[in-house]
Amino acid sequence: MMRFSWELDCHYKAEVCKWIGLAIAKQLARDGAKVMISSRNKEKVTAAVSQLEKEEQGCSVKGVVCHVANPEHRKNLIEQTLHHFGGIDILVSNAAVNPVVGPILKVSEEAWDKIFDVNVKSSFLLAKDIIPLMKKRGGGSVIFIASTAAFKPMLGAGAYGVSKTALVGLTNVLAKECGHMGVRVNCVAPGVIKTSFSEKYWRNDSLGEFFYQVNPLGR
Numbered sequence: 012m013m014r015f016s017w018e019l020d021c022h023y024k025a026e027v028c029k030w031i032g033l034a035i036a037k038q039l040a041r042d043g044a045k046v047m048i049s050s051r052n053k054e055k056v057t058a059a060v061s062q063l064e065k066e067e068q069g070c071s072v073k074g075v076v077c078h079v080a081n082p083e084h085r086k087n088l089i090e091q092t093l094h095h096f097g098g099i100d101i102l103v104s105n106a107a108v109n110p111v112v113g114p115i116l117k118v119s120e121e122a123w124d125k126i127f128d129v130n131v132k133s134s135f136l137l138a139k140d141i142i143p144l145m146k147k148r149g150g151g152s153v154i155f156i157a158s159t160a161a162f163k164p165m166l167g168a169g170a171y172g173v174s175k176t177a178l179v180g181l182t183n184v185l186a187k188e189c190g191h192m193g194v195r196v197n198c199v200a201p202g203v204i205k206t207s208f209s210e211k212y213w214r215n216d217s218l219g220e221f222f223y224q225v226n227p228l229g230r
Contacts, residue, residue, distance in 0.1 A: 039103075045096045101154070152195045156198075182198035
């Protein structure tokens with residue numbers, strides 16, 4: 012049975028939790044993983060745990076409040092996961108913010124730091140603390156959630172895209188350095204998914220049409 016630390020930080024509307032992060036947790040629960048859910052918002056943690064318990068009968072799921080940019084919160088997330096499940100075999104780092112929209116040269120230092128603290132630094136520090144635990148267990152899997160913006164600039168989201176490019180780079184380095192430990196490190200780069208996080212893009216008719224045209228499946 013897999014023990015699983017699911018790290019989700021919802022910085023936007025509740026709808027975000029009902030898409031990428033929760034979909035990942037649902038599938039892992041269906042596959043037999045024991046799931047630890049986290050968000051900086053207690054109500055969203057409770058709602059996500061309740062939804063999984065209702066929709067995935069018999070699943071083992073717990074939740075904890077965690078703002079991933081907070082060192083004490085990250086420490087507590089790991090400790091609670093170990094306490095409830097005895098170990099961590101899978102880490103999915105899904106937290107992300109994009110507090111500004113516009114040209115990258117207009118991004119303030121404060122906004123830049125916030126984007127990189129949440130999108131990159133927290134992912135690195137979680138991996139740094141958890142991978143040694145996986146090594147002791149004989150292996151594990153780390154999955155970073157990046158974005159297609161890591162490879163192709165997205166209008167108005169330059170700083171966000173750069174942070175996701177950094178996440179891809181982090182994946183490459185960790186995969187090389189941790190493979191001999193039995194720890195696999197991978198990165199998933201979704202396109203524009205219809206969540207409130209990306210609402211500014213898919214609710215725009217012209218941008219929406221553009222995304223339909225450039226995607227081979229037309230969606």
